Amino acid sequence: xxQDRACHVEHAGRxxxxxxxxxxxxxxxxxxxxxxxxAVANQKGGVGKTTTAINLAASLAAAERRVxxxxxxxxxxxxxGLGRKxxxxxxSVYEVIIDQRPLEDVLLPTDLPxxxxxxxxxxxxxxxxxxxxxxxxxxxxxxxxxxxxPRYDYVFIDCPPSLGLLTINAxxxxxxxxxxxxCEYFALEGxxxxxxxxxxxxxxxxxxxQIDGVLLTMVDERTNLTQxxxxxxxxxxxxxxxxxxxxxxxxxxxxPSFGKPILLYDIxxxxxxxxxxxxxxxxxxxxxxxxQGAVRPPAGS
Ligand code: ATP
Ligand code: MG
Numbered sequence: 259x260x261q262d263r264a265c266h267v268e269h270a271g272r273x274x275x276x277x278x279x280x281x282x283x284x285x286x287x288x289x290x291x292x293x294x295x296x297a298v299a300n301q302k303g304g305v306g307k308t309t310t311a312i313n314l315a316a317s318l319a320a321a322e323r324r325v326x327x328x329x330x331x332x333x334x335x336x337x338x339g340l341g342r343k344x345x346x347x348x349x350s351v352y353e354v355i356i357d358q359r360p361l362e363d364v365l366l367p368t369d370l371p372x373x374x375x376x377x378x379x380x381x382x383x384x385x386x387x388x389x390x391x392x393x394x395x396x397x398x399x400x401x402x403x404x405x406x407x408p409r410y411d412y413v414f415i416d417c418p419p420s421l422g423l424l425t426i427n428a429x430x431x432x433x434x435x436x437x438x439x440x441c442e443y444f445a446l447e448g449x450x451x452x453x454x455x456x457x458x459x460x461x462x463x464x465x466x467x468q469i470d471g472v473l474l475t476m477v478d479e480r481t482n483l484t485q486x487x488x489x490x491x492x493x494x495x496x497x498x499x500x501x502x503x504x505x506x507x508x509x510x511x512x513x514p515s516f517g518k519p520i521l522l523y524d525i526x527x528x529x530x531x532x533x534x535x536x537x538x539x540x541x542x543x544x545x546x547x548x549x550q551g552a553v554r555p556p557a558g559s
Pocket of ligand 2: 308309
């Protein structure tokens with residue numbers, strides 16, 4: 259397996275777009291969830307949303323899924339973490355949402371042949387306010403994605419740490435919600451606000467939105483506290499919690515400063531292994547159609 263991964267990355271680094279990779283194909287038979295849009299959201303800051311969006315998108319792309327990563331956070335961490343920077347007048351998600359510029363116009367390639375990026379920069383900060391008076395303001399991103407999403411197997415939207423209009427746009431556009439939870443004492447603090455927002459969006463904007471999974475991040479299994487928090491989260495979200503957990507890993511923290519997903523930075527690290535496992539777990543839901551995401555948020559949360 260290790261050898262397979264290394265083999266893949268060597269190809270990915272050198273290969274042109276679309277060149278065959280030697281990832282074990284049998285693990286990644288194509289499924290039927292074409293263009294599934296997944297919002298990665300949690301209004302709590304620093305829980306691993308962007309790290310998950312980058313590395314899950316990259317791991318799925320390594321498995322030859324066609325993936326689009328959309329940066330809906332004015333911090334632009336998804337953009338810089340994939341090695342791209344805001345350059346002068348280059349259009350970004352801001353122009354897509356506010357000026358209704360076609361998403362197609364802002365798409366950028368990445369170092370992985372099957373992964374494209376819709377970049378953002380600080381301009382997007384203004385969008386939260388500028389969206390307020392606009393017609394159908396909650397559906398701007400959904401409308402923009404409609405023309406593009408069917409070309410991809412997965413679209414990930416990296417949300418900012420708030421429940422403002424950018425996150426609402428992401429939730430209105432998505433079929434699935436992926437919630438990263440940092441394994442610490444206050445992991446579930448504020449989760450009821452997210453669940454309330456989810457129900458409101460389901461009621462008013464997007465009845466089809468489901469929780470695709472809750473992901474435990476920055477896990478240090480050696481500590482009792484982590485074990486307790488993991489048990490509490492599993493009790494709360496039941497089968498919605500991904501079996502795969504993401505360990506705390508120095509290499510995962512370093513990779514964005516080199517503008518690389520972990521599998522192009524250190525394929526042998528525990529972090530790379532974890533996100534490749536997560537990609538496999540997500541792809542295993544393809545065969546189940548709506549998969550484990552078919553359940554509504556837990557009552558009373
Ligand atoms: P924000 O709410 O500000 O958008 P976020 O939820 O997107 O934050 P990240 O930016 O992914 O969170 O992660 C926060 C910090 O923790 C970053 O410096 C990141 O590199 C680091 N980090 C994320 N996951 C891990 C991990 N598993 N192990 C070690 N460091 C991690
Ligand atoms: Mg982020």
